[in-house]
Amino acid sequence: MFTGLIADLGEVAALERDSAGARVRIATGLAAELGEGDSIAVSGVCLTAVAVGEGWFEAQVMAQTLEHSTLGALEAGARVNLELPLRAGARLGGHVVQGHVDGTGTVVASEERGFARVLSVRGDDRALLRYLVARGSVALDGVSLTVAELEGDRFTVSLVPETLARTTLGRVAVGDPVNLEVDILAKQVERLLGMPE
Numbered sequence: 001m002f003t004g005l006i007a008d009l010g011e012v013a014a015l016e017r018d019s020a021g022a023r024v025r026i027a028t029g030l031a032a033e034l035g036e037g038d039s040i041a042v043s044g045v046c047l048t049a050v051a052v053g054e055g056w057f058e059a060q061v062m063a064q065t066l067e068h069s070t071l072g073a074l075e076a077g078a079r080v081n082l083e084l085p086l087r088a089g090a091r092l093g094g095h096v097v098q099g100h101v102d103g104t105g106t107v108v109a110s111e112e113r114g115f116a117r118v119l120s121v122r123g124d125d126r127a128l129l130r131y132l133v134a135r136g137s138v139a140l141d142g143v144s145l146t147v148a149e150l151e152g153d154r155f156t157v158s159l160v161p162e163t164l165a166r167t168t169l170g171r172v173a174v175g176d177p178v179n180l181e182v183d184i185l186a187k188q189v190e191r192l193l194g195m196p197e
Contacts, residue, residue, distance in 0.1 A: 002041045002083050004094035004137075004144020006167045010042070012078045013056060021063045023050075024074065028082055031057045039099070041083040043168065044142030044179040045069050046099025069101045070141070070177050081142045081167050094144030095137035101179045102128050105140070107172050108154060115161055119169070121178060122154045129153065131182035131190075139181040143167050 010028035026042065034040060034049045034057050041047075047059035066072035074080070086092065102125075109120035121140065123129045132138055132155055136147050145157040164170035172178065 001086050002046070002094075002097040002099050002142070003086050003092055004083070004097040004139045004142060006081045006083055006143055008082045009166070009168065010080045010082045012074055012076050012080060015074055015076055019063070021066055022061045022071075022074075023058060024061060024071075025056055025058045026080060026082070027056045029055065030082055030084060031055055033084060039085050041081075041085075041097070041099045041142050043070060043080045044097070044099065044139055044181055045071055045101050065101075068103065069179050070104060071179075073177070079168050079171070083142055095139075096184055097139045097142065097144060097181060098184055099142070100181065102131075102182050103180050104177045105180045107174050107176045107178060110172070110174055113158070117159045117164060118148070118156055119159065119172070120154050120156045121180075123180065124177075126153045128180060128182055129155065131186040133186075136186075137183050140178045141168055142179065142181075143169055 008028050008030050010026040013027045014025040016023045031052055034052050038049045039046055049057040050060055051058040061071055104124045105121040107119055108122045111118045132147050134150055138145055138147050148156045148158050
């Protein structure tokens, strides 16, 4: 489990693709805290470290993950948000993030408002928007954010300077895709209410 509080910006050092998926090497100082078999969230996608070296780790990415997340467009040199799993007893500063990306969204507007930047995101799968509520939680590229407004097939989030400086969201532009993970609690409630007794 993750919290959506990004610990480091990693850089894709190498990427090898084949019919089964991809193997990615990411350069990061967080590698010192990883062992083989450990989980790490990469731009919101929970991956398993299969090799770890000084200042880097490698993970395999299944074809389905490449198809349904922004990891499919990764190239060497790309920056990615990284987060280690929450330790038992640690402070939950963001919200419950599983690292199971539900789909993607597209940034359709970006506007400076005072010290903040407001992003408007269109859900590529409009059905996912039913899990969002104003002032509720959403994860974009693994970053825990608050939904500011909902309208039609889009929603807005407000990014403070700290988030802009420490995550890839400071670099996104109109037209860019982002990974989207909705609130697991909303999905669980829907599932329970829809099950026969």
